[in-house]
Amino acid sequence: MKHIGGKSNRLSGLVPVMLDISNGSRQARAQQRLTRARAVAAASVETAGGDDGFPQQAFPAGGKQRINNLRGGFRLRQRPFSETAFSFATAYPFLAGANLGHKGAYIGEDVYGGGAFVFDPWELYEAKVITGMSMILMGAVGSGKSTCAKSVVCRLVMLGRKALILADRKGEWDVVAQFLGGHTIKVGPGQPDRVNPLDEGIRPSVTPDGEPMTDLRWAAMVRARRLNLLQTIGEILLDRAVQGAEHTALSMALDLTVESAAPGVPTLPGFIEHLRQMSVSTDGSRSVAEAAERLLHAFSRCTQGDLKGMFDGETTANFDPELPIITVNTKALVGASKEARKIAYACTGSWAESMVTNSDSGQRLCVYEEGWDSVSDEASLTRMMEAWKLARDYNIFNVLIIHKLGDLDIAGEAGSKMAAMARSLLGDTTVKVIYRQETANLAVTERELGLTRAEREDVNRSAQGTGLWKVGPYRTVSVKNQRTTAEVPVFDTDGKMRSTRGGEAAA
Numbered sequence: 001m002k003h004i005g006g007k008s009n010r011l012s013g014l015v016p017v018m019l020d021i022s023n024g025s026r027q028a029r030a031q032q033r034l035t036r037a038r039a040v041a042a043a044s045v046e047t048a049g050g051d052d053g054f055p056q057q058a059f060p061a062g063g064k065q066r067i068n069n070l071r072g073g074f075r076l077r078q079r080p081f082s083e084t085a086f087s088f089a090t091a092y093p094f095l096a097g098a099n100l101g102h103k104g105a106y107i108g109e110d111v112y113g114g115g116a117f118v119f120d121p122w123e124l125y126e127a128k129v130i131t132g133m134s135m136i137l138m139g140a141v142g143s144g145k146s147t148c149a150k151s152v153v154c155r156l157v158m159l160g161r162k163a164l165i166l167a168d169r170k171g172e173w174d175v176v177a178q179f180l181g182g183h184t185i186k187v188g189p190g191q192p193d194r195v196n197p198l199d200e201g202i203r204p205s206v207t208p209d210g211e212p213m214t215d216l217r218w219a220a221m222v223r224a225r226r227l228n229l230l231q232t233i234g235e236i237l238l239d240r241a242v243q244g245a246e247h248t249a250l251s252m253a254l255d256l257t258v259e260s261a262a263p264g265v266p267t268l269p270g271f272i273e274h275l276r277q278m279s280v281s282t283d284g285s286r287s288v289a290e291a292a293e294r295l296l297h298a299f300s301r302c303t304q305g306d307l308k309g310m311f312d313g314e315t316t317a318n319f320d321p322e323l324p325i326i327t328v329n330t331k332a333l334v335g336a337s338k339e340a341r342k343i344a345y346a347c348t349g350s351w352a353e354s355m356v357t358n359s360d361s362g363q364r365l366c367v368y369e370e371g372w373d374s375v376s377d378e379a380s381l382t383r384m385m386e387a388w389k390l391a392r393d394y395n396i397f398n399v400l401i402i403h404k405l406g407d408l409d410i411a412g413e414a415g416s417k418m419a420a421m422a423r424s425l426l427g428d429t430t431v432k433v434i435y436r437q438e439t440a441n442l443a444v445t446e447r448e449l450g451l452t453r454a455e456r457e458d459v460n461r462s463a464q465g466t467g468l469w470k471v472g473p474y475r476t477v478s479v480k481n482q483r484t485t486a487e488v489p490v491f492d493t494d495g496k497m498r499s500t501r502g503g504e505a506a507a
Helices: 026-046 085-091 121-126 145-158 174-180 215-238 245-261 268-280 286-302 338-356 371-375 378-389 405-411 417-427 439-449 453-461 495-506
Strands: 105-110 116-119 134-138 162-168 183-186 325-329 364-368 396-402 431-434 466-471 475-481
Touching (some): 105 145, 162 174, 162 371, 174 325, 245 268, 371 417, 378 417, 396 405, 439 453
Parallel strands (some): 162 364, 183 325
């Protein structure tokens, strides 16, 4: 037996402890009983009454200092633990996400981090949070993606930005344009708006190089744009590429049309008339005359066939670049021919191109509503690719709205040029907003967007109006979109469904 602790005080001799407690001999057990009896006796003495007749306190604050009660010259402390922020973000991805700052438009609430979520792509690009100026917004029907798009557009417009909504097949942005004091252009058979493919567009004050825009330079740019658009329309109507002498016939007829219309505006009927004259002329090349005749039969659809009234006169639509928002309503094209739809997209896309490439136009959002329809048209997809690549130079922010990533496959068969172009849009997009996906589409979304398992589960169980925002390479935020009282009727895409049900109930 020996004493534990080595301290010389009045308690050191009271409770002896056997070091070899594993010895099961009779002598050892007897010694343990004796030690216990001594400890009990010592405790009884300590709790005996004092001079005042009251029992003495047995255990002072912190416990009585005696052997083996863990009181001594040391103190237990929790061992410090440190880890990198990246490891914590991986282990707890939605506990408290990285903040995007306070500059921008309020979109909604950060579901996991708490507080407000604000968004402004120009501010984020300036802060180097994102490296590109494009966004893909995707979600199943009824998940809330349209409301999210309208929230982003409306609130950024109210902060001084401008917006252009292309190919609105359902016409649901009309009320948004009215709400913001903008204008809606309605394109299609029987619609009051007409678009002239030969308009010169909006003249900027400077060239793309930053030099003053001269008349000679502007004339060259306008001619190139008109010739490119006529070639696109010709390929749509011929259902093949414009070849050989047809290029010569197009350029000659265009120059003659511009010259004869001066100082007025050239139109498509004038261009068709010059093609007619060239087709019967014996002064020039026979191959050019034959090419002019082929083009004549194709372009005649714009003035005599199913396209009549849409592109065969001066523009009546208001493409005012100073308006806060312009929407292109293509709802009337739903029952029209595919050629009418493609030509309408080409003409309005040409106008949009002249608007967004104008350095005087300011910062503008370009929204492709029902993006699956835009990527299925080669001319539209080509313009979209250019807008994605040159968004920073154009000072624009592109927003492509789709239901699922599989919508991009509508562009063309796997391995085709169109399919590669559509996938290129995804690769050049730095902001991805994912609302609830159908179960069959989750695996593709997870694989192609590089979602973690936690992010996939968050998308899978997200409620209506809540989406997962992947901003740049490292920021992931789950956001519940919030609408103001004034915005609710403006953003409502189910109003017609409810009014129909109400009408049926009333009937």
